[in-house]
Amino acid sequence: MDLHLLGWNAHWRALFEPYLSQSLVPGRVIAEHRDAYRIEIESGERAGALAGRLRHDAERRSELPAVGDFVAVRLPGPNVPAGDGPAIVEAVLPRRTAFVRRMAGRRSDDQVIAANIDTVFVMTGLDHDFNVRRVERYLAAVWESGASPVVLLNKADLCEDVDRRVGELRTVAIGVEVLVISALTAERVDAVAAYMSPGVTAGIVGSSGVGKSTLLNRLLGREAQAIREVRAHDSRGRHTTTHRELFVVPDGGLVIDTPGMREFTLSDADDGVDAVFADIDGLSANCRFADCAHRGEPGCAVREAIGRGEIGADRLAAYEKLIKEMRYAESRGDRTAEAERKRQGRIGAKAIRRMKQDG
Numbered sequence: 300m301d302l303h304l305l306g307w308n309a310h311w312r313a314l315f316e317p318y319l320s321q322s323l324v325p326g327r328v329i330a331e332h333r334d335a336y337r338i339e340i341e342s343g344e345r346a347g348a349l350a351g352r353l354r355h356d357a358e359r360r361s362e363l364p365a366v367g368d369f370v371a372v373r374l375p376g377p378n379v380p381a382g383d384g385p386a387i388v389e390a391v392l393p394r395r396t397a398f399v400r401r402m403a404g405r406r407s408d409d410q411v412i413a414a415n416i417d418t419v420f421v422m423t424g425l426d427h428d429f430n431v432r433r434v435e436r437y438l439a440a441v442w443e444s445g446a447s448p449v450v451l452l453n454k455a456d457l458c459e460d461v462d463r464r465v466g467e468l469r470t471v472a473i474g475v476e477v478l479v480i481s482a483l484t485a486e487r488v489d490a491v492a493a494y495m496s497p498g499v500t501a502g503i504v505g506s507s508g509v510g511k512s513t514l515l516n517r518l519l520g521r522e523a524q525a526i527r528e529v530r531a532h533d534s535r536g537r538h539t540t541t542h543r544e545l546f547v548v549p550d551g552g553l554v555i556d557t558p559g560m561r562e563f564t565l566s567d568a569d570d571g572v573d574a575v576f577a578d579i580d581g582l583s584a585n586c587r588f589a590d591c592a593h594r595g596e597p598g599c600a601v602r603e604a605i606g607r608g609e610i611g612a613d614r615l616a617a618y619e620k621l622i623k624e625m626r627y628a629e630s631r632g633d634r635t636a637e638a639e640r641k642r643q644g645r646i647g648a649k650a651i652r653r654m655k656q657d658g
Contacts (some may be wrong), residue, residue, distance in 0.1 A: 418499070499553060515556050567625065
């Protein structure tokens, strides 16, 4: 495939130039599933594997390739039949943008959901899935990524009070386009497709059962992803999409589909949170005290705005919750890094003792 259809341009050629002398070729990661990769290069799609040095040198999972990354790969030798053998990823080109979340569980690490995306469609349903607080969380991650967000309110065919839902969303999606669509009936899917153009990469994120796969199939004009029914009583769905994958839209552009995420924890997203809560951030500048915590201090502009009904107390609570969550994640990251340094120190000390014993 012509890499220009996958977004390859002068920017990426300049970044790749140091690898030309190493007999490497450029490619883009188009699928990832449990550390297995599919990579598109000029000669076609290949299975991908990580070079040992790349895996060893990566201090965090987020430094390894993700869907959307442009990479420098080494192809099998001339004695290997064409199309056989994996393309070995030697390096990941510096990302323009990266949509990231904190990995679930005890492990303190970041997971890159999609790289080098221009627009992220934050998709929520107009059924039981509708959740303003979840949208705030997604928007913070999108703004932090460097991409531009668009909110998609899907399942318009199932909602009797669309205007009220849109009004609720607009109070948190400040400066963000909000589109009401029905992926099932194709209502206003053309408005989504308008964001697609040659070389532009979009991503679709949202919870399970929200309709991401249905929308993708509409954009592609084919059944690329399987679709499952959601439970009627709570609109929850199973993970139809089980891995991240990049698709080429027939009329131009690219879209990355992602599995539904039941848990979405923010990583380091201070700027993203400030962008989502621009109203609170702006009011804070007028507080009497620079370190005002908005907990009843005299001259608190935020509390005064709540008293006047300009913003809701629940919005301030959501802001404080995200800030607290990020600070906790940062402290866990510091403790994890310190534990890893100590572990490596113990490994080194044992190796030295063995060397001395071996004489």
